[in-house]
Amino acid sequence: MIVTVTLNAALDITYRTPALVPHTTHRVSEVAERPGGKGLNVARVLSALGHETVVTGFAGGRTGDVLRELLGDRGYGAGAGAGGSRSRPVDALVPISGSTRRTLAVVDETSGDTTQLNEPGPTISSAEWSDFLGAYERLLTGADAVALCGSLPPGIHVGAYAELIRRARAAGVPVLLDTSGEPLRRGVAARPDLVKPNADELARLTGSREPLRAARDARRRGAHAVIASLGPDGILAATPDGIWQATPPASVKGNPTGAGDSAVAGLLSGLVEHLPWPARLARAVALATATVLAPAAGEFDAEAYEELLPRVTVTEHPGP
Amino acid sequence: MIVTVTLNAALDITYRTPALVPHTTHRVSEVAERPGGKGLNVARVLSALGHETVVTGFAGGRTGDVLRELLGDRGYGAGAGAGGSRSRPVDALVPISGSTRRTLAVVDETSGDTTQLNEPGPTISSAEWSDFLGAYERLLTGADAVALCGSLPPGIHVGAYAELIRRARAAGVPVLLDTSGEPLRRGVAARPDLVKPNADELARLTGSREPLRAARDARRRGAHAVIASLGPDGILAATPDGIWQATPPASVKGNPTGAGDSAVAGLLSGLVEHLPWPARLARAVALATATVLAPAAGEFDAEAYEELLPRVTVTEHPGP
Numbered sequence: 110m111i112v113t114v115t116l117n118a119a120l121d122i123t124y125r126t127p128a129l130v131p132h133t134t135h136r137v138s139e140v141a142e143r144p145g146g147k148g149l150n151v152a153r154v155l156s157a158l159g160h161e162t163v164v165t166g167f168a169g170g171r172t173g174d175v176l177r178e179l180l181g182d183r184g185y186g187a188g189a190g191a192g193g194s195r196s197r198p199v200d201a202l203v204p205i206s207g208s209t210r211r212t213l214a215v216v217d218e219t220s221g222d223t224t225q226l227n228e229p230g231p232t233i234s235s236a237e238w239s240d241f242l243g244a245y246e247r248l249l250t251g252a253d254a255v256a257l258c259g260s261l262p263p264g265i266h267v268g269a270y271a272e273l274i275r276r277a278r279a280a281g282v283p284v285l286l287d288t289s290g291e292p293l294r295r296g297v298a299a300r301p302d303l304v305k306p307n308a309d310e311l312a313r314l315t316g317s318r319e320p321l322r323a324a325r326d327a328r329r330r331g332a333h334a335v336i337a338s339l340g341p342d343g344i345l346a347a348t349p350d351g352i353w354q355a356t357p358p359a360s361v362k363g364n365p366t367g368a369g370d371s372a373v374a375g376l377l378s379g380l381v382e383h384l385p386w387p388a389r390l391a392r393a394v395a396l397a398t399a400t401v402l403a404p405a406a407g408e409f410d411a412e413a414y415e416e417l418l419p420r421v422t423v424t425e426h427p428g429p
Numbered sequence: 430m431i432v433t434v435t436l437n438a439a440l441d442i443t444y445r446t447p448a449l450v451p452h453t454t455h456r457v458s459e460v461a462e463r464p465g466g467k468g469l470n471v472a473r474v475l476s477a478l479g480h481e482t483v484v485t486g487f488a489g490g491r492t493g494d495v496l497r498e499l500l501g502d503r504g505y506g507a508g509a510g511a512g513g514s515r516s517r518p519v520d521a522l523v524p525i526s527g528s529t530r531r532t533l534a535v536v537d538e539t540s541g542d543t544t545q546l547n548e549p550g551p552t553i554s555s556a557e558w559s560d561f562l563g564a565y566e567r568l569l570t571g572a573d574a575v576a577l578c579g580s581l582p583p584g585i586h587v588g589a590y591a592e593l594i595r596r597a598r599a600a601g602v603p604v605l606l607d608t609s610g611e612p613l614r615r616g617v618a619a620r621p622d623l624v625k626p627n628a629d630e631l632a633r634l635t636g637s638r639e640p641l642r643a644a645r646d647a648r649r650r651g652a653h654a655v656i657a658s659l660g661p662d663g664i665l666a667a668t669p670d671g672i673w674q675a676t677p678p679a680s681v682k683g684n685p686t687g688a689g690d691s692a693v694a695g696l697l698s699g700l701v702e703h704l705p706w707p708a709r710l711a712r713a714v715a716l717a718t719a720t721v722l723a724p725a726a727g728e729f730d731a732e733a734y735e736e737l738l739p740r741v742t743v744t745e746h747p748g749p
Contacts, residue, residue, distance in 0.1 A: 130544075131450075224453065226535065
C-alpha cells in the first residue's frame with residue numbers, strides 16, 4: 110500500500126470562458142470540480158496503475174465535503190481511457206474545523222490558456238496537526254512507500270516535512286518529497302529517499318541552474334536520490350547507483366498540469382515494484398508525457414502511456 | 430411584508446489579489462462569501478430600513494446550503510454602520526436538486542478594479558417551477574409589495590416574469606420588475622406597477638438612448654411607472670402622476686455594485702409607506718449613492734444615507 114500526503118488539499122474548480130479580460134464580466138460556459146492537490150493527483154494515477162493507495166492530509170468545511178464525495182466517486186481512480194474499473198484511493202483525510210481551500214483554473218476556450226487563482230487554505234491548529242501525526246503513524250505501519258506532496262497550509266511549521274520524513278525513515282518506509290522553497294530545504298536535510306524538484310525549485314535550493322551540478326548538490330545536502338523534472342526535456346536522476354537522463358520520444362503539445370504528479374506516481378510505483386532505475390525513469394517520463402496529452406488537466410491518456418513507454422530514451426551519464 | 434424574488438440566486442465569492450494577469454498563477458490573499466442575486470441584495474437593504482422582508486426563489490446543493498446559512502447569519506440584514514440589531518430577511522427559498530451557482534468577483538488590490546465570472550446556474554425542472562408558483566401564491570396573500578429581480582436560470586421560460594406579474598396583479602399586490610432583455614420585454618407587456626431599467630436596458634427595450642423618450646415609450650408598452658437609473662446622474666421617473674429627475678448632491682467615487690438594488694429597496698419601501706413620488710425617488714438616490722460609498726460591494730453606508738437624503742435634488746419635468 111502506498112500513502113500519499115496532501116497537507117494543503119484543494120477542491121479544484123475549472124471554469125471555461127471564451128477569453129479572460131480583466132475588469133470585465135464573463136459568463137462561465139462550463140464548470141467542473143475535482144479533488145485537487147498534488148498528493149491526490151499522485152494517488153489517482155497510482156490507482157489507475159493498479160496500486161492500492163491511501164490518501165491523507167486535511168479536509169474540512171463544505172468544500173472538504175465536496176472533495177471527499179468526489180474522491181469516493183466511481184471513475185476518480187482512472188486514467189483517461191483506462192475505464193472506471195480500477196480501484197480508487199482510500200480516503201484517510203483528517204477532519205479539520207476550517208474549510209478546504211478552492212483552486213480555480215479559468216480556461217480560455219479560444220487559446221486554451223489558463224489563469225490560476227489559488228485560495229490560501231485554512232489554518233491548521235496544533236491539535237489538528239497532532240491528530241494528523243497519529244493517523245500518519247498508523248498508516249506508516251502498513252505502507253510500502255509514502256509521498257509528501259505540495260505546499261504547507263497556514264499554521265503548519267516549516268519543518269513539518271522534515272518531521273514526516275524522519276518518522277517514515279524510523280518506520281523503515283521509503284519516502285519521496287515533492288515540495289518547494291524552505292519546506293524542501295528543510296526536508297532534504299532530513300534525508301528523504303527521493304526528492305522530485307523541477308528545474309526552478311532545484312535552482313532555488315542549490316543556487317545552480319545547471320541541472321546536473323544542482324542535482325549532485327541536492328544529494329550532498331541529504332537527498333538519497335534527486336529526480337529533477339526538466340519539462341519537455343524529460344527527467345534527470347542523480348542516484349546512489351548512477352546518473353541517468355530519460356527523454357520522451359518527441360516533444361508534445363498539451364496541458365502540463367499534473368505532469369509532475371504523474372511522474373511521482375511513476376517513480377513510486379517503480380520503487381515498490383523494485384524496478385531498476387532506468388525502468389522507473391522511463392515509466393515516470395511516459396506517464397508525464399501521457400498526462401500532457403490528455404484532454405483534461407491532471408488525467409493521463411492510458412493508451413498514449415502504453416505506446417510511449419517503450420519509446421522513452423534512458424541514457425546513463427558516464428561521470429561519477 | 431415585502432417579498433423579493435430571486436430566481437437565479439448565487440453564492441457571491443470575492444477574491445482579493447494584487448492584480449489579475451491572464452494566463453498566470455495568483456495567490457488569493459482574501460476570500461469572502463455572501464448571499465448574492467439582486468433580490469437578496471434588495472431584501473438586505475429593506476431589512477436595514479426596518480421592513481419585514483421575505484426572500485424567495487431557488488436554492489440547492491452545497492452552495493445553496495452555504496447561501497442559506499449566510500442568509501440566517503446575524504448582521505446580514507444590516508447596512509454598513511447600521512449595527513446588527515435590525516431584522517433579517519426571512520428565508521422562503523424553494524429547494525431544488527441542482528446546485529446554486531457561484532458568482533466570483535476578483536478584485537485587484539492596487540486599483541480596486543473588479544473582474545467578474547458568473548456561473549450559469551442550475552437548470553430548474555418544471556416540477557420545481559410548480560413548487561415555486563405554489564410558494565409564491567402563498568406569499569402573495571400576506572404581501573404589501575413584491576419585487577422580481579435579476580436574470581432567469583436555465584429551464585425557466587422567458588415569459589416567467591410576465592406570469593408572476595399577472596399573479597401579483599390578480600392578488601392586488603403592487604409589483605416591481607428589475608430585469609433585462611426578453612424577460613423585461615415580456616414582463617413590461619404584463620403591466621407591472623414599476624420597472625427599474627438602467628440606461629442600457631431601457632435603450633435595448635425601446636430602441637432609444639434618450640432616457641425621457643425611452644421611459645415614456647416603456648410606459649406605453651405597459652409599465653405603469655418607469656424608473657430609469659442613470660448612474661451618477663441619478664434617476665428619471667416617468668409615472669402616472671408626473672415626471673421627475675432625482676440627482677445626488679455630488680458625483681461620488683466607489684464601487685457601484687448593488688447601487689441599483691439599493692435604489693429598488695428605496696422605491697419599494699417608499700411605496701409601502703405611501704410616500705409621494707419625490708420622497709421615494711430621493712430615498713432611492715440617497716441609498717444608491719450610499720451604496721457606492723460603502724467599502725464592501727452591495728452594502729450601504731447608513732450614516733452617509735442619512736446625510737445624503739435631504740441633499741438629493743428632485744425636479745419635476747414640466748412636459749406631459
